[in-house]
Amino acid sequence: MITKSLGSNGPQVPALGIGTWAWGDRIFWGYGALYGQAEVAAAFHAAVEAGIILFDTAEIYGWGESERLLGQFQQDSHSPVCLATKYGPVPWRLTAKAVLQAIQDSLNRLQTEAIELYQVHWPFSFLMSDETLFGALATAVQQGVIKAVGVSNYDVGQMRKAHQILATYNVPLAVNQVRYSLITRQVETQGLIAAARELDITILAYSPLAQGLLTGKYTPEHPPTGARTMDGRFKPEGLRQLAPVTNLLQQLAEVHGRTMSQVALNWLIAQDGVIPIPGAKTAKQATENAGALGWSLTMDEVAALEKASRPWLQ
Numbered sequence: 001m002i003t004k005s006l007g008s009n010g011p012q013v014p015a016l017g018i019g020t021w022a023w024g025d026r027i028f029w030g031y032g033a034l035y036g037q038a039e040v041a042a043a044f045h046a047a048v049e050a051g052i053i054l055f056d057t058a059e060i061y062g063w064g065e066s067e068r069l070l071g072q073f074q075q076d077s078h079s080p081v082c083l084a085t086k087y088g089p090v091p092w093r094l095t096a097k098a099v100l101q102a103i104q105d106s107l108n109r110l111q112t113e114a115i116e117l118y119q120v121h122w123p124f125s126f127l128m129s130d131e132t133l134f135g136a137l138a139t140a141v142q143q144g145v146i147k148a149v150g151v152s153n154y155d156v157g158q159m160r161k162a163h164q165i166l167a168t169y170n171v172p173l174a175v176n177q178v179r180y181s182l183i184t185r186q187v188e189t190q191g192l193i194a195a196a197r198e199l200d201i202t203i204l205a206y207s208p209l210a211q212g213l214l215t216g217k218y219t220p221e222h223p224p225t226g227a228r229t230m231d232g233r234f235k236p237e238g239l240r241q242l243a244p245v246t247n248l249l250q251q252l253a254e255v256h257g258r259t260m261s262q263v264a265l266n267w268l269i270a271q272d273g274v275i276p277i278p279g280a281k282t283a284k285q286a287t288e289n290a291g292a293l294g295w296s297l298t299m300d301e302v303a304a305l306e307k308a309s310r311p312w313l314q
């Protein structure tokens with residue numbers, strides 16, 4: 001199984017994690033109505049069973065529910081997992097003390113003594129200076145309550161600045177978590193992937209299945225339910241535009257005896273320094289996504305997918 005490290009000296013993890021935004025989130029994903037705790041508990045155990053250890057959450061997912069569920073599932077399973085969570089300054093927590101308190105609150109919900117990876121959810125230097133924010137995170141590393149620092153949704157300039165400030169404390173910037181999939185490749189065009197490689201920052205690719213679009217299960221006849229119906233990409237015209245990529249995913253899935261999701265994730269795994277974190281709501285989805293590990297597309301196939309998805313570089 002391919003493993004990658006979280007930043008220059010972070011832990012080595014299998015090159016695919018799992019995202020848990022949908023665990024407890026009622027507003028976007030419909031937790032509690034379309035699926036519930038039993039399904040996401042089964043997803044947790046299936047992921048662990050398949051060797052996945054990196055679980056991505058955030059204090060804001062389900063207003064703490066995602067962290068609480070992860071804490072509970074981990075206690076039940078006793079399996080070692082690598083927990084990554086995120087901080088945002090809402091509601092008005094804009095001081096170094098507030099950051100350290102937020103970490104303590106996440107530790108309590110996650111029922112752990114140290115968080116493997118603590119990420120800043122979005123850039124917000126207009127609310128709190130980067131010096132204050134990253135100074136507080138460096139303090140938390142020194143206290144041992146977080147082991148590595150990451151950012152999310154940072155552009156190249158913001159990422160370089162965060163890296164630079166943390167370096168003054170001898171703390172590496174371990175990851176930048178950004179939207180990245182075969183049909184969201186702007187991070188390549190913007191030079192973010194290249195800059196992350198230069199600085200030894202791992203890219204955690206969020207929405208790597210484009211919220212289900214790359215699984216092939218959504219068609220004009222079978223649209224998703226819930227918030228995604230508002231997204232033009234899920235409407236008939238949007239779905240039709242995806243055909244060059246989805247047809248190739250289908251072909252490669254047949255060649256390898258895999259699914260389209262596994263091929264789409266394997267393409268991301270083939271990118272140097274990139275770890276996809278697909279969301280899964282059920283054991284079936286978690287097991288299927290873990291099946292993106294343990295095999296590889298050929299270099300020609302990786303190149304063919306790159307070519308077919310060039311319109312999505314913009």
Ligand SMILES: NC(=O)c1ccc[n+]([C@@H]2O[C@H](COP(=O)([O-])OP(=O)(O)OC[C@H]3O[C@@H](n4cnc5c(N)ncnc54)[C@H](OP(=O)(O)O)[C@@H]3O)[C@@H](O)[C@H]2O)c1
Pocket residue numbers: 018019020021022056057121152153177178205206207208209210211212215217224261277278279280281284285286288289
């Ligand atoms: N940092 C940020 O700002 C940010 C933003 C977004 C996400 N994230 C993180 O990234 C993670 C993943 O992103 P995401 O949830 O937006 O999108 P995603 O991983 O591209 O898509 C997840 C959704 O696709 C469907 N799915 C997943 N695996 C499947 C499979 N094998 N077969 C069929 N359907 C499957 C499920 O929804 P259905 O079954 O309903 O189709 C699932 O909820 C999140 O959980 C979160 O941890 C971070």
